[in-house]
Amino acid sequence: MKKLTGAILASALSLSVALTGCSQRSDSGSVTQESVKPAENAATTATAANGPKKRITVYSATADKPVQEVYRQIANDYIKENPNVEVDLQFPGSEYENIMKVKMAANDMPDIFDTHGWAVIRYGTYLADLKDQPWVPQLTDTIKDVVTDKSGKVHALVLSEAKDGLTYNADLLKKYNIDVPKTFDELMAAAEKLKSESKGEVTPFYFSGIDDWMIGQFFDYFATSLLISPKQNEAQALLDNKMDWNKWNQLPEKFLEMYKKGFMNKDVLTAKYSDLSGLFAQGKVAFTLLGPSFADEVHKVNPNLKIGFMPVPSMVAGDEPNFSGGERLTMGASKDSKNLEEAKKLVAYFAKPDNMAKFANVTKLPPGLKGVTAKHEFTEYYDKYASIRVFPYFDRVYLPNGMWDVLCKSGSALLGGQITPQQYSDKMKQEVERLRKK
The missing domain is CATH 3.40.190.10 (Periplasmic binding protein-like II)
Structure with a gap:
């Protein structure tokens, strides 16, 4: 401990x-x-x-x-x-x-x-x-x-x-003629369009390394989309501790790619969650991977801003979006x-x-x-979105107690260049096996 x-x-x-x-x-x-x-x-x-x-x-x-x-x-x-x-x-x-x-x-x-x-x-x-x-x-x-x-x-x-998904600046999506993404590829395409057409004025995603639960949220949400939500999934393998952790690689690879492409705030490792509301209100951030509970703080700065809410996009072809709950x-x-x-x-x-x-x-x-x-x-x-499936949080069902910190810290280490995507996956395997023995 x-x-x-x-x-x-x-x-x-x-x-x-x-x-x-x-x-x-x-x-x-x-x-x-x-x-x-x-x-x-x-x-x-x-x-x-x-x-x-x-x-x-x-x-x-x-x-x-x-x-x-x-x-x-x-x-x-x-x-x-x-x-x-x-x-x-x-x-x-x-x-x-x-x-x-x-x-x-x-x-x-x-x-x-x-x-x-x-x-x-x-x-x-x-x-x-x-x-x-x-x-x-x-x-x-x-x-x-x-x-x-x-x-x-x-x-x-x-x-x-x-009932968690992604909160977004609806005014920005309307301004840049972007439909609400249903797949991860569509989400990345939206990020590219926002970044390029705004000439860098809009940061597609905001994360905080100080409040690194925001980073952990990415891996927890999209682990469900990648490994649990699809018809062919890894749910039982995870429960039986037979997961091939190389299949985790896609998550840190995509997250690191988002960082390198400038799809998230450059100061991610030193940024604070408390700064999100102001930036969101000013139209400088388009998407956040969290529920809309910060909306009132946003509206104190910009009362007229339209804020939207959407399910977590799918990552596997043929699958549908989902909520974490x-x-x-x-x-x-x-x-x-x-x-x-x-x-x-x-x-x-x-x-x-x-x-x-x-x-x-x-x-x-x-x-x-x-x-x-x-x-x-x-x-x-x-x-x-009443008919959208709601899955329990990934870490609460499929990971042993203590793994949330691993998700968050490993994500920060990945962006800091301290570990590679493969090393992130190896760390997941190592810590899951260690904690299951406790």
Whole structure:
């Protein structure tokens, strides 16, 4: 297990936002948000008029500021109704997964945490069973089995379901007379046209080496298109650990080709995810390999920009596009929480239809519960592509725990000239075999 330095952990935890019922602005009476240091949190027990407060720590993997703000709004509302509770929201960003690994090893989990796709497989033994909660009967048909194990244990509330494809600047595609690509070859042709006809003003794709999950996303998406989605596929071979990893070569070869042809930002290794919204809003980026949850940030800069959403193009002749899906944002409760019942109440509060709708509207994703009405500009795309197949994320089904980091880091090393496509494939084979033996 990768060890996290104290400096990184302290940096991540410094993003904590503590929300307290008694911290109000005198001019409005609204709850203010106050950043506090972990040491101060640990050393101080807030008190209400009726005694000590119950402090509930909530960790989320989201890096999107508008989504974080929805968490804050709902938590603020909850503590107004429950002044004996303090909610500590923490958003560690790109270090989320590493911090969770450290906490699992120390058996020191937050009261509530985001399972980010691993509710059953990775976090199952750390989570309380929520099957008796009032919102469970409303779990959607597409997500219920994802967060429920064979014994019937329900591991988490799914705030938003993932239905991931490519988000694109619809105005740019219209300007350059480009149809929405259905195949990888069509996607590359669109990239060439955008680059050449804009004389380099438009960068077809944006990736970040700092937030290298964006690079990992390419390999996770297109691994499904190459190896799983086609009728003749490698699904069983992967499950049986009999995959010929030379077949992986095509993915790093194509990714490196995109880089060499100038189809992605030149500063990819030092670029940050946080810069994407501004560049996209200015019409300098055409495609992103992620869902449209950053749309609100784009529209703050350019309210009139038309943003589109599409499935992941196919890579094999005769195949069709697909979506990658599963859990996106979730709330699971630690079985060892000292305030488990209060944690369950907070999760149930987030599960209220109005609150679920807030997440659907800000993430631009389908809610994990039935009976939630969402109204946002991407509803038309979900309706348009309702019949498109949705596959579970490639790494969550076909790779052992720990391989996501390999996807991301190897992709960055490939662009940095440290490894070749063949060495990337060799690394995949080596790490899959090593991790399966654990």
